[in-house]
Structures are given as structure tokens and as C-alpha cells.
Amino acid sequence: MTLPGLILRVDDVHAATEPADLIRLYGPVWARGGAVCFSVIPQAAYRFDVAGIAPTPPVDLSANRALCEFLVAQVRAGRAEIALHGWRHTPGELTAGSPAGLRARLAAGLAALRSALPGVPVRVLVPPHDALARAGWAAARALGLGVCSTWAATHGGTRLAHWVGRVRRWCGWPAAPARGGRWPTDITLLDFAGPAAADAPLTARWLRWAARWCSPLVLTQHYWRVQGEGDVALRWQRWLDEWVAAATFVTYHPSLAGRG
Numbered sequence: 001m002t003l004p005g006l007i008l009r010v011d012d013v014h015a016a017t018e019p020a021d022l023i024r025l026y027g028p029v030w031a032r033g034g035a036v037c038f039s040v041i042p043q044a045a046y047r048f049d050v051a052g053i054a055p056t057p058p059v060d061l062s063a064n065r066a067l068c069e070f071l072v073a074q075v076r077a078g079r080a081e082i083a084l085h086g087w088r089h090t091p092g093e094l095t096a097g098s099p100a101g102l103r104a105r106l107a108a109g110l111a112a113l114r115s116a117l118p119g120v121p122v123r124v125l126v127p128p129h130d131a132l133a134r135a136g137w138a139a140a141r142a143l144g145l146g147v148c149s150t151w152a153a154t155h156g157g158t159r160l161a162h163w164v165g166r167v168r169r170w171c172g173w174p175a176a177p178a179r180g181g182r183w184p185t186d187i188t189l190l191d192f193a194g195p196a197a198a199d200a201p202l203t204a205r206w207l208r209w210a211a212r213w214c215s216p217l218v219l220t221q222h223y224w225r226v227q228g229e230g231d232v233a234l235r236w237q238r239w240l241d242e243w244v245a246a247a248t249f250v251t252y253h254p255s256l257a258g259r260g
Contacts, residue, residue, distance in 0.1 A: 005216035005249070005254070006217050006248065007037055007148075007183065007219070007249075007251070008219060008221065009083075009220045010022075010037065010222075010223050011126060012048045012222050013038045013039065013067075014040070014046075014061065014089070015059040015060065015061050015063050015064045025223055028240055029240070029244055032244050032249075035079050035250060036074075036249065037083060038081070039084075039126035040083065040084070040113060041061070041088070042087060042109045042110075042112035043061065043088050043112055044061075045057070045090055049224050050228040060112060061116040075121075081123075081253060082120050083124040084126070087106065087109030091129065094106065094127050094132050095136060096133075099139065102136045102139050103142065103143075106139045110122060110143060123253060124147070124148050124183070127147070127149050130150045132157045134157050134158055137156045141181070146182065146183065148185070148252065149183075149184070149185075150184065150185070150186050151164070151176060152165035154184045165186065175206060176213075179215075183252060185219070187218070188220055191225050191226075192225075192231075192235045207247060
């Protein structure tokens with residue numbers, strides 16, 4: 001069976017992210033001609049690293065010129081696609097407040113990201129904390145953005161959508177085909193919080209589903225969780241060693257990948 005494309009959604013890239021860490025973690029993907037989808041915070045109000053999450057004064061992505069230049073270079077080489085990861089990654093950012101307020105936050109984040117990464121197309125929103133209200137969904141679509149998030153968030157974030165998403169997870173259906181500007185996934189495997197013995201079987205099972213869908217599978221990861229030299233980092237390396245040769249790592253929009 002030919003395996004489908006696999007979208008590696010890497011969340012929480014922000015002003016304190018070091019290019020060297022991204023090269024170390026995802027270099028094997030690029031070495032095999034694959035691509036990575038980075039969810040980038042334009043003006044982070046938190047710092048994310050292996051020690052955990054800590055609030056900070058908001059720092060604009062453009063403050064880290066080395067990172068911005070690195071991301072632009074990866075996109076131009078066809079090795080990455082950039083998604084908007086909210087504005088400041090604060091709780092309730094795209095769920096609380098008026099529709100006008102939600103759209104203003106999203107527009108501010110999009111403008112800041114485009115300013116920091118000139119010439120880079122941004123076509124997908126990854127909501128912070130995978131939380132998106134109906135008005136946030138409408139704002140994203142009005143700004144020309146598709147959405148990659150949980151099944152509930154990609155279907156408007158309504159009470160009914162959350163209920164359906166919960167039922168899907170109970171039934172063992174944590175993802176769905178990418179359709180109409182939606183990339184639904186509730187899969188958090190690559191943060192490696194579950195049993196290590198399940199890593200390979202679950203990956204194989206979900207990739208078989210995606211092959212039947214003829215649609216890429218989205219696997220979400222917070223890059224800072226797999227840094228360092230602990231057990232989680234070792235599991236990531238084992239997983240990558242197994243699957244980088246077996247699956248094709250693609251972007252949300254395939255025309256952006258594979259040119260390097």
C-alpha cells in the first residue's frame with residue numbers, strides 16, 4: 001500500500017525559537033525531501049521550551065531576525081509552509097469577545113506575521129490551544145484562511161461541533177479527510193504522552209485510514225516538548241527514524257513543497 005502524505009504540524013514557533021533547534025529536530029525530514037508545517041506566533045506573550053511555558057511581555061517575531069530569515073529560506077526552498085498561530089497565543093484569544101474583536105486580533109496577527117516574513121504566503125490558521133469560536137471561524141474565512149485544528153474547531157466551534165468531536169474520539173476516529181479549507185485532527189501522538197508501545201501501531205493505523213481517504217494525515221507536535229535528551233526526545237527520534245523513510249511529509253498546500 002502506498003502511504004499518503006503526512007502533514008507534520010509543528011506548533012508554537014515564536015520569537016525565542018532557535019533555528020538550530022528546528023534544524024536538529026526536523027533536518028531528517030528535509031534530508032529526505034519532505035516538508036514541515038510550522039505554526040508561528042506573531043507576537044508571543046509566552047516563552048515555550050523544554051522547561052515548560054512561562055508568560056513574558058509580548059515579543060514580536062521580527063525581533064529574532066535569524067529565525068525569520070531561516071523560515072523564509074525554508075519556505076522558498078519548498079521545505080516548509082507557515083501557518084498563523086493566533087496573535088499572542090493567549091487563552092480565549094479566538095473564543096472570547098465580540099466578533100469584531102476576534103477579527104481584529106486575527107487581522108493583527110496576520111499583519112504582524114506577514115511583516116516579519118515578507119513574501120511568505122500564509123493560508124492556514126492554527127488556533128492557539130485549538131480553541132476557535134464560531135465568530136473566530138468566520139473571521140478566519142473572511143481573511144482567506146483555512147483552519148487546521150480539532151474536528152470541533154474546524155466545524156465552527158459550536159456546541160454541537162464539540163459534541164460530535166467528542167463522540168468521534170470515543171469511537172476512535174480522531175481525524176478526518178482534509179476538505180474545503182479544513183484540516184481536522186485531534187491526534188496528539190507526537191507529544192508522546194501515551195504509552196511508547198503504541199507509537200508505531202497508531203501511526204500505521206491512522207496512515208491506513210488516510211490512504212483510504214486519499215487525503216493527507218495531520219499529526220500535531222509542540223516542538224519544545226521533544227527537545228533535550230529525555231525519554232520524550234528519544235521517542236521522537238525513534239519515531240522519526242521509522243517513519244521518515246516510509247511516509248511522504250507534505251504541506252497543507254502541496255504546491256509549496258518539494259522544490260528544494
